Amino acid sequence: MRALYQTVLVTAVSLGAAGWLNVVAAAPIQVTLRDGQILPSAIDVDKGTTVQISVRNEGTQVHNFVIPDFYIFTQNLNPGESVDVSFVPDKTGHFRYYSDRQGVPEPGMQGTMTVDGEQ
Template identity: 75%
Template sequence: MNRPTRAVTAALASLAATVLLQAMCSVASARPIQVTLRDGGIEPREIDVTQGTTVDIVVRNDGTQIHNFVVPDFYVFTQNLHPGETVRVSFVPDKTGKFRYYSDRDGIPEAGMQGTMKVASQPGTAG
């Protein structure tokens, strides 16, 4: 292999390693959002996400009653969670704005168990 070919090969290998490292760091830093359900409360009360990006949420029922997690604008409806149970949900928001999430009983949000999800526009777009 001649010198220019070796230089190009080395540069491409370096670039590939950099891209791979960035991808690995990006995946490692994308932690799920933790949502905790308690009798009469939900934490956090506000979640900020980005349109078009996968939202990964781990929901845990730390209450003494059965609760669930609902984001109706994005068709997210978990099963009823018994005390101590956990479920993981993922979805991709396709619109921007502020959207309610809550735990419901018979289709009615439970008192105090509501929050707001703020969906920002994709980077580089207006909205």
């Protein structure tokens, strides 16, 4: 089962005489780092849309968060620390994310981000 912790909020903004415009904003995707596990293990996003990820280390060891195909490399996070990252995917496909606190992906601490075509 694929877990997706992404909520899409739709807000209407007035444009005066021009009418209404729907603005779509995605809430941050919550990623939890635990010793030996990253949750969720799968994330779905759209190409060309800003992706916001809130990463929290709930483990007992130092961990980080890496999506090398999009040049996302967080600092090492001590237990209880968090960091927010954002980027705009410019390509589609399946991309690995993981924790590599010592330069090598940690066992069990990986997932896959799927980037679909623009909507």
